[in-house]
Amino acid sequence: MGRTGQTLRRKTAQTIGQRSSGTGQAHGSGTGWGARLRYGFDNTMSRGTPALVGWLFVVTIALVLFFAVVDVVFRLREGGIGFADASFQALMHALDPGTVAGDTGSWRFKITMLVLTIAGLFIVSALIGVIAAGIDARIADLRRGRSVVLEKEHTVILGWSDSVFTVISELTIANESRRKPVIAVLAPLDKVDMEDEIRAKVPDLKGTRVVVRSGSPTDIDDLALVSPSTARSVVVLSPAGVTSEETFEPDREVIKTLLALRSSDGDGEGPRVVAQLRDPANLEVARLIGRDRPGRTALLDIRETVAKLVVQTSRQSGAAAVYRELFDYDGDEIYFLAEHGLAASTYADALLHYEDVSVIGLAEGTGALLNPPADTVIGDRALIVVAEDDSVLATAPRSTTPVDTGAFADAHVEEPRPSHAVLIGWNERAAVVVSELDRYAAPGSTLTVLSSYGEPEAPPVTNLSVTVVAASTTQRSVLDEHVPADADQVLVLCYSDHLDAEAADATTLITLLHVRDILARSDSSTPVVSEMIDDRNRALAQVADIDDVVVSGEIVSLIVAQLSEDARIEPVLADLLDSDGSEIYLRPAEWYVAPGRETTWATVVASAARRGETAIGFSSPGLAEPGSRVGVVVNPAKSEPLNVEAGDRVVVLAEL
Numbered sequence: 284m285g286r287t288g289q290t291l292r293r294k295t296a297q298t299i300g301q302r303s304s305g306t307g308q309a310h311g312s313g314t315g316w317g318a319r320l321r322y323g324f325d326n327t328m329s330r331g332t333p334a335l336v337g338w339l340f341v342v343t344i345a346l347v348l349f350f351a352v353v354d355v356v357f358r359l360r361e362g363g364i365g366f367a368d369a370s371f372q373a374l375m376h377a378l379d380p381g382t383v384a385g386d387t388g389s390w391r392f393k394i395t396m397l398v399l400t401i402a403g404l405f406i407v408s409a410l411i412g413v414i415a416a417g418i419d420a421r422i423a424d425l426r427r428g429r430s431v432v433l434e435k436e437h438t439v440i441l442g443w444s445d446s447v448f449t450v451i452s453e454l455t456i457a458n459e460s461r462r463k464p465v466i467a468v469l470a471p472l473d474k475v476d477m478e479d480e481i482r483a484k485v486p487d488l489k490g491t492r493v494v495v496r497s498g499s500p501t502d503i504d505d506l507a508l509v510s511p512s513t514a515r516s517v518v519v520l521s522p523a524g525v526t527s528e529e530t531f532e533p534d535r536e537v538i539k540t541l542l543a544l545r546s547s548d549g550d551g552e553g554p555r556v557v558a559q560l561r562d563p564a565n566l567e568v569a570r571l572i573g574r575d576r577p578g579r580t581a582l583l584d585i586r587e588t589v590a591k592l593v594v595q596t597s598r599q600s601g602a603a604a605v606y607r608e609l610f611d612y613d614g615d616e617i618y619f620l621a622e623h624g625l626a627a628s629t630y631a632d633a634l635l636h637y638e639d640v641s642v643i644g645l646a647e648g649t650g651a652l653l654n655p656p657a658d659t660v661i662g663d664r665a666l667i668v669v670a671e672d673d674s675v676l677a678t679a680p681r682s683t684t685p686v687d688t689g690a691f692a693d694a695h696v697e698e699p700r701p702s703h704a705v706l707i708g709w710n711e712r713a714a715v716v717v718s719e720l721d722r723y724a725a726p727g728s729t730l731t732v733l734s735s736y737g738e739p740e741a742p743p744v745t746n747l748s749v750t751v752v753a754a755s756t757t758q759r760s761v762l763d764e765h766v767p768a769d770a771d772q773v774l775v776l777c778y779s780d781h782l783d784a785e786a787a788d789a790t791t792l793i794t795l796l797h798v799r800d801i802l803a804r805s806d807s808s809t810p811v812v813s814e815m816i817d818d819r820n821r822a823l824a825q826v827a828d829i830d831d832v833v834v835s836g837e838i839v840s841l842i843v844a845q846l847s848e849d850a851r852i853e854p855v856l857a858d859l860l861d862s863d864g865s866e867i868y869l870r871p872a873e874w875y876v877a878p879g880r881e882t883t884w885a886t887v888v889a890s891a892a893r894r895g896e897t898a899i900g901f902s903s904p905g906l907a908e909p910g911s912r913v914g915v916v917v918n919p920a921k922s923e924p925l926n927v928e929a930g931d932r933v934v935v936l937a938e939l
Contacts, residue, residue: 346403359391443471516555561711618849637680702729719862727748736781762798766798775811792820878927
């Protein structure tokens with residue numbers, strides 16, 4: 284074996300030597316002037332359109348000079364002309380075919396000028412073709428989005444997914460009070476296709492200019508196209524699965540993009556960065572990238588955020604509408620008011636101070652304190668408020684509506700009791716949902732998990748007794764058996780890990796129709812909350828008379844838009860979704876004011892403060908829009924008249 288290998292190597296060396304000697308002769312004979320001219324010509328041609336135009340110019344000059352010499356030497360014209368005149372006439376014949384029609388003289392002269400004109404036609408045609416091709420290439424390059432965005436204080440969106448449309452829509456509303464706002468989008472897709480999709484799904488940009496560039500957010504050179512260093516904020520979206528490979532992990536792309544941003548910032552402070560992550564295990568490594576710039580990077584855990592929202596809304600009908608109202612910019616949202624003149628006042632006084640602004644807490648350094656004790660002195664802390672827009676805060680009118688203490692309802696305390704919940708469906712967020720349900724459940728509570736796909740495994744729980752059933756969640760017999768009429772809550776999750784978006788939402792809708800029919804036959808008022816992937820399917824879910832629908836992509840996009848506009852809102856949103864501290868509740872209105880008595884919203888706010896709660900809105904079946912079971916109003920005016928009826932509820936920030 285060893286000898287065979289040596290023989291092969293020896294033959295190979297001989298062959299290479301023979302080829303080298305043969306090619307050496309070729310090289311020796313091929314390095315003359317002809318080869319050098321061809322090499323130089325190839326180099327100039329590789330420079331693109333300007334080089335082609337230059338060569339055509341050289342050929343035109345040579346052609347003109349040649350025919351001018353022929354004209355002068357052979358005295359083709361009667362009487363003859365000088366070389367300069369002959370050159371000019373030759374140039375006119377080469378560039379303008381009509382010149383030959385006016386020629387007079389001998390046939391020898393006419394035929395020569397005709398040949399010159401034909402040669403000129405070829406050159407001019409080639410020139411037009413080269414220039415047209417160059418212009419087309421330049422236009423195509425511009426349409427691909429490769430020019431640098433020369434903007435400052437703009438918002439940059441990196442990556443592409445269905446979330447991009449909600450984020451852009453929310454930012455356009457937030458930018459209405461800004462002068463010439465700009466949003467720059469960078470994604471590895473065709474620029475024209477992205478522009479068409481944005482134009483179709485966000486038709487009204489409300490004065491905001493959206494600039495799209497094509498490139499990879501993880502490439503530093505491509506990243507420079509959107510000028511992130513001069514941006515006000517940067518949003519890094521978790522990319523959609525653009526590859527069929529099972530190894531595709533969106534969080535890897537997000538982390539690489541964060542590294543590219545960090546590299547492009549250099550030693551500067553850099554913009555505010557908001558990034559989406561799907562796997563909580565990647566949060567720590569993402570935090571390491573911005574550890575030397577505390578407060579400049581906000582990381583949003585998609586899985587945990589959606590799971591917490593599903594649980595919060597499942598516990599009380601109408602909560603999803605409240606969260607949507609607070610998280611989007613179309614209506615009333617959360618702001619910070621530093622110049623308030625209430626340093627010596629208590630939190631209870633601040634609650635009733637403004638007519639059209641609802642105070643919900645105090646900002647403390649980089650944190651937030653929602654619904655503090657009523658006797659808390661405000662001091663130099665900023666107020667956390669809910670208002671229509673930040674532009675109204677400086678001139679917000681004071682409330683002069685008196686509080687009717689005679690309308691206060693008697694104190695009511697609700698004792699915790701064991702509950703039974705049904706969780707239908709399983710995905711990557713389900714384990715977090717079970718953990719959150721356990722946090723709110725009283726000891727002795729039970730949970731039934733039904734799933735058609737996967738192998739559901741409940742996390743460790745304290746208060747819940749979990750039963751897992753593997754069965755088809757679209758079969759009526761299975762649902763009849765495991766969805767009792769006395770269930771306290773029913774949650775339906777989509778099979779986003781196992782089916783595509785449309786198939787997952789279709790399966791969820793079939794399950795919802797069965798569940799609502801089962802409960803309706805028993806006159807049960809059990810709240811049913813569903814998770815959807817596509818916002819367009821929300822209207823279809825309303826046909827099934829569902830209490831609330833949480834669209835995972837939409838709600839996360841709303842939070843991302845809020846974080847990109849104001850870094851201070853991060854602890855506020857975290858506190859709202861955390862089981863510790865104060866959360867949003869919709870509680871019976873008769874707990875606050877006597878039913879059937881004419882009163883005002885200021886009285887409700889004062890009554891809630893007496894209970895250690897902060898009232899921020901009102902819910903009533905009479906406020907419901909078509910296709911919805913309940914209607915919610917957030918931040919009503921203090922002078923708003925109110926007459927509590929059966930089914931009315933007050934939206935409050937309170938502890939469990």
